[in-house]
Structures are given as structure tokens and as C-alpha cells.
Amino acid sequence: MSEPPIIAAHGLHKQFGPLHVLKGVDLVVAERELVFLIGPSGSGKSTLLRCLNRLEEPSSGSVVVDGIDLLDRRTDINHVRTRIGMVFQSFNLYPHMTALANVTLALRKVAGKSRAEADTIGRAALDRVGLADRAHHTPLQLSGGQQQRVAIARAIALEPRVMLFDEPTSALDPELVGGVLAVMRELRASGMTMVVVSHEMGFARAAADRVLFMDQGVIVEQGTPEQVFTAPTEERTRAFIGQIQRH
Amino acid sequence: MSAWDRFTDAFFNVPIMLKYLPSIAQGFVLTVELAVLVVITGIAAGLGVAMLRSLGLRPLNWAIVFVVDLFRALPPLVIIVLIYFGLPSAGVSPSAFGATWASLALELMAFSEEIFWAGITAVPRGQWEAARSTGLSFGQTLRAVVLPQALRLTVPPLTNRTIAITKGTALGSVIGLAEILSQASSGESLSFNPSPLTLGAAAYLLLFLPVVALGRWIETKFAWKR
Ligand SMILES: Nc1ncnc2c1ncn2[C@@H]1O[C@H](COP(=O)(O)OP(=O)(O)O)[C@@H](O)[C@H]1O
Ligand SMILES: [Mg+2]
Numbered sequence: 190m191s192e193p194p195i196i197a198a199h200g201l202h203k204q205f206g207p208l209h210v211l212k213g214v215d216l217v218v219a220e221r222e223l224v225f226l227i228g229p230s231g232s233g234k235s236t237l238l239r240c241l242n243r244l245e246e247p248s249s250g251s252v253v254v255d256g257i258d259l260l261d262r263r264t265d266i267n268h269v270r271t272r273i274g275m276v277f278q279s280f281n282l283y284p285h286m287t288a289l290a291n292v293t294l295a296l297r298k299v300a301g302k303s304r305a306e307a308d309t310i311g312r313a314a315l316d317r318v319g320l321a322d323r324a325h326h327t328p329l330q331l332s333g334g335q336q337q338r339v340a341i342a343r344a345i346a347l348e349p350r351v352m353l354f355d356e357p358t359s360a361l362d363p364e365l366v367g368g369v370l371a372v373m374r375e376l377r378a379s380g381m382t383m384v385v386v387s388h389e390m391g392f393a394r395a396a397a398d399r400v401l402f403m404d405q406g407v408i409v410e411q412g413t414p415e416q417v418f419t420a421p422t423e424e425r426t427r428a429f430i431g432q433i434q435r436h
Numbered sequence: 437m438s439a440w441d442r443f444t445d446a447f448f449n450v451p452i453m454l455k456y457l458p459s460i461a462q463g464f465v466l467t468v469e470l471a472v473l474v475v476i477t478g479i480a481a482g483l484g485v486a487m488l489r490s491l492g493l494r495p496l497n498w499a500i501v502f503v504v505d506l507f508r509a510l511p512p513l514v515i516i517v518l519i520y521f522g523l524p525s526a527g528v529s530p531s532a533f534g535a536t537w538a539s540l541a542l543e544l545m546a547f548s549e550e551i552f553w554a555g556i557t558a559v560p561r562g563q564w565e566a567a568r569s570t571g572l573s574f575g576q577t578l579r580a581v582v583l584p585q586a587l588r589l590t591v592p593p594l595t596n597r598t599i600a601i602t603k604g605t606a607l608g609s610v611i612g613l614a615e616i617l618s619q620a621s622s623g624e625s626l627s628f629n630p631s632p633l634t635l636g637a638a639a640y641l642l643l644f645l646p647v648v649a650l651g652r653w654i655e656t657k658f659a660w661k662r
Binding site (some may be wrong): 273284285305 | 566569573580581
């Protein structure tokens with residue numbers, strides 16, 4: 190009856206030498222779902238996200254994205270990654286390229302589009318994040334908020350099945366946060382499946398289907414934004430929510 | 437004869453200069469050939485080794501660091517002499533040109549590898565991650581994203597080092613390579629007059645001033661566009 194999940198990660202462990210960062214995490218994300226991930230710094234949120242596109246190799250467990258087993262040696266990881274968009278806290282735009290070239294690089298090199306095709310798709314993606322008129326600017330000529338929107342365009346241009354956001358607004362001046370969140374809300378409205386690590390509670394309340402609270406490498410608690418933010422059952426969750434609401 | 441006349445007779449004796457111009461011109465051509473060969477092979481090898489090193493394979497990287505440090509530490513003249521006088525005992529007799537080329541190319545390989553490597557490691561990890569997350573392979577990321585940024589950082593030190601090492605072509609004179617210095621000093625000993633050396637110095641300026649100017653131009657060209 191129900192559609193297969195876009196992300197099915199089970200029993201994920203990740204160790205960096207003696208440091209046990211993920212201690213058996215299960216994460217299943219349905220199509221069109223927006224999962225919001227919160228937790229103290231160092232709790233393993235980024236590591237979890239990075240295991241979902243194998244930027245980080247899990248120590249054990251399984252990750253299946255869009256029906257493809259990411260940890261199978263026969264999987265063409267580069268091809269699968271075009272189906273999984275990722276947005277980073279520090280934007281990571283290529284500084285030696287224009288906004289348009291940032292967006293079209295993988296379209297040409299991985300998706301095999303011609304330059305003309307890639308440019309058309311790239312311009313449409315920039316238009317979608319409201320930056321059609323900045324196509325020929327380099328990252329240094331753009332504000333942080335604009336850079337992050339270009340980074341989102343770079344990911345969505347590949348038409349991913351799911352988007353991973355790792356604190357997309359944490360490096361931005363407060364007045365630039367709104368523009369990036371607006372783009373994310375539009376993506377959400379268009380039906381994109383998303384996993385978002387962030388502290389933007391307002392965004393979570395408005396857009397998230399499910400909030401997960403992570404601490405010390407495990408998912409401690411999850412539920413609707415309403416449940417987790419206003420009536421958390423775990424003491425650790427309560428303490429954390431109290432902390433970020435005071436800020 | 438005044439002091440000034442003695443000076444010009446010694447260093448700017450036109451008839452003697454004209455006499456040795458052809459041989460110094462030959463030396464000039466040979467030096468240019470050697471220099472171009474050293475620059476192309478040395479830098480290409482240095483870049484290739486730095487790219488290999490970025491694969492992050494431990495034993496390979498230890499070997500790379502060992503070889504690179506070896507050729508950075510050894511004076512190039514020692515390598516020239518070792519190759520030219522040492523290799524024949526092992527049954528290989530390199531030409532003076534071959535020995536000088538190999539020595540300088542190895543030195544440039546070693547120094548440029550370190551410069552390229554420093555450039556590659558200076559590119560933030562996030563650049564690799566962003567590119568890999570869009571599906572680019574390791575090689576595509578290195579070529580399209582990392583190297584273009586790394587090369588900008590490497591141009592100034594690489595230009596300086598390349599000029600310094602290429603000037604080492606004069607070391608070939610020690611093993612009888614008929615390059616500029618060798619031609620000029622044999623002219624000097626045949627004519628009992630230093631004017632051929634003046635001509636030799638002029639030939640070096642003719643060769644290296646444009647290279648230095650080109651280096652300057654490249655450095656400004658590679659500044660970040662804001
Ligand atoms: N590449 C790495 N090598 C060693 N330790 C790491 C590495 N990446 C992350 N860690 C450690 O793993 C822990 C979890 O990090 P992270 O997933 O970034 O947490 P979060 O995103 O929740 O702040 C931290 O203690 C961090 O120092
Ligand atoms: Mg993090």
C-alpha cells in the first residue's frame with residue numbers, strides 16, 4: 190500500500206578511531222516528507238547526514254536511498270549522489286567559477302548534458318532561487334544568503350530525489366536567513382523530500398512533518414514539531430529545547 | 437692606456453665578441469632547449485606526483501616524501517656529477533645534456549611537487565565535499581574544482597623556483613656541456629680576454645629577463661577576481 194521510503198538507514202554506526210559518533214541510528218524518510226533534525230553540537234547530526242550520501246563511510250549498518258544500496262560495492266556512488274542533493278553550512282561554492290558555472294558543472298560532467306542544455310537547466314535553477322540576474326557573478330560578489338541560494342540551485346539542478354541540509358542558515362547574518370528559508374519552503378511546497386539539520390524552530394513548526402532530537406549518537410526522541418517542541422517526553426530533549434528557546 | 441680603456445678592452449672588445457658570437461649563439465640555442473625541456477618535464481612530473489599524493493595512499497605518500505626530500509636536499513651539481521660520472525660504472529653512459537637535464541628536472545620535480553601539494557592542501561575540504569556530493573569523481577573534482585584553485589596559489593612560488601632552477605643549466609659547463617657559460621669561458625681562455633664572458637652574461641639576460649617578466653605577468657593575471 191505505502192510507497193517505498195526514499196531513505197532507509199538502519200543500525201548506523203560510525204566510529205572515528207576510538208570516538209563512537211553514531212551508535213545505532215535508524216532513519217526512514219518517506220517520499221515528500223520533511224524531517225527536521227536537532228541536537229547539541231557534536232551529537233552526530235552532520236555525521237548522520239554525511240552517511241546518507243556516503244561522504245562519510247558508515248562503520249556498520251545499511252543505507253538505502255531511492256531503492257539503491259549505498260554501501261554495496263557495485264553501486265555507482267557518483268551516479269547515486271546526483272540523486273541526493275546536499276547543502277552545507279559554509280555554502281562551499283567554487284570561488285573560481287560564476288554562479289552559473291557552479292550550477293552547471295555536475296550537469297555537464299556527471300549528468301552528461303551539453304553546455305547549452307546545462308546552461309538552460311542552470312538558469313532555470315538560478316531563477317527558482319531568485320538569482321537569475323546573478324548568473325555571471327562569482328561567489329565573492331554575492332552575499333552569504335545569495336551564495337547559499339546558489340548552492341541550493343547547484344543541488345536542485347540535478348533533480349535530486351532528496352535534499353540534505355546541514356545547518357544551511359547558521360553561517361548567515363540574521364537578515365539573510367529569511368531568503369534562504371523562503372527558498373526551502375518553496376522546495377518543500379513543490380514536494381521535495383528533505384532532511385534538515387537546523388535550529389530554525391519557526392521553520393520547523395511551519396514546514397516539518399517530523400522532528401528528531403539527537404544526542405550523543407542516538408535519536409533520543411521524535412514526533413511532530415508540536416510534540417517535540419512543546420511536550421517533549423525525554424529530559425534531555427526538554428533541556429535542549431529550553432536552551433535554544435532562551436536564545 | 438687609461439683605466440677606462442683597459443676596462444672596455446677587457447670586457448667590451450668588439451672584434452673578440454664578434455669572433456665568439458657564433459659559438460655563444462650556439463650555446464644560447466642549446467641552453468634554451470635544455471631550459472624548456474627542464475621546465476616542461478620538471479613541472480609536469482611535479483604536478484603528476486602531487487596528484488598521486490592527493491590519492492592519500494599511505495605507503496605511496498611515504499615514498500613520495502622520501503624521494504622529494506632527497507632531491508630537495510641534494511645540490512644539483514652533485515646529482516649531475518653522480519649521473520654523469522657514476523652511471524657509466526653501471527653500464528649506462530648519459531650524455532652531458534642528458535645528465536644536466538635529468539638533474540635539473542628531478543630538482544624541479546621535487547620542489548614543484550611540494551609547491552603543488554601545498555596548493556592542493558590549502559583548498560578547503562568543503563570544496564571536495566561539495567563537488568563529490570554532486571557526483572563528481574575524485575579525478576573530476578581534482579581537475580575542475582581543486583587544481584584551478586590550487587594553481588592560483590602556486591603560481592608565484594612556482595615561478596620563482598622555476599627561474600632559480602633553470603639558471604642551473606650553467607652547471608652543465610662542469611661536465612663539458614656546450615651551453616652558454618661553457619662557450620663563453622672557452623672563448624675567454626682562447627682569446628685571453630673576458631669579453632666573451634660579457635657576451636655570455638648578455639645571452640643569459642636575453643634568455644631570463646623575458647622569463648622573469650612573463651612570471652610577473654602570470655602573477656597579476658592569476659589574482660582573484662572580486
Ligand atoms: N572526520 C572526523 N574525524 C574525527 N572526528 C570527527 C570527524 N567528523 C566528526 N567528528 C567528531 O564526531 C562528533 C560528531 O560530529 P558532528 O557529526 O559534526 O556533530 P554535529 O553536526 O551534531 O555537531 C564530534 O565529536 C566531532 O568532533
Ligand atoms: Mg554539524
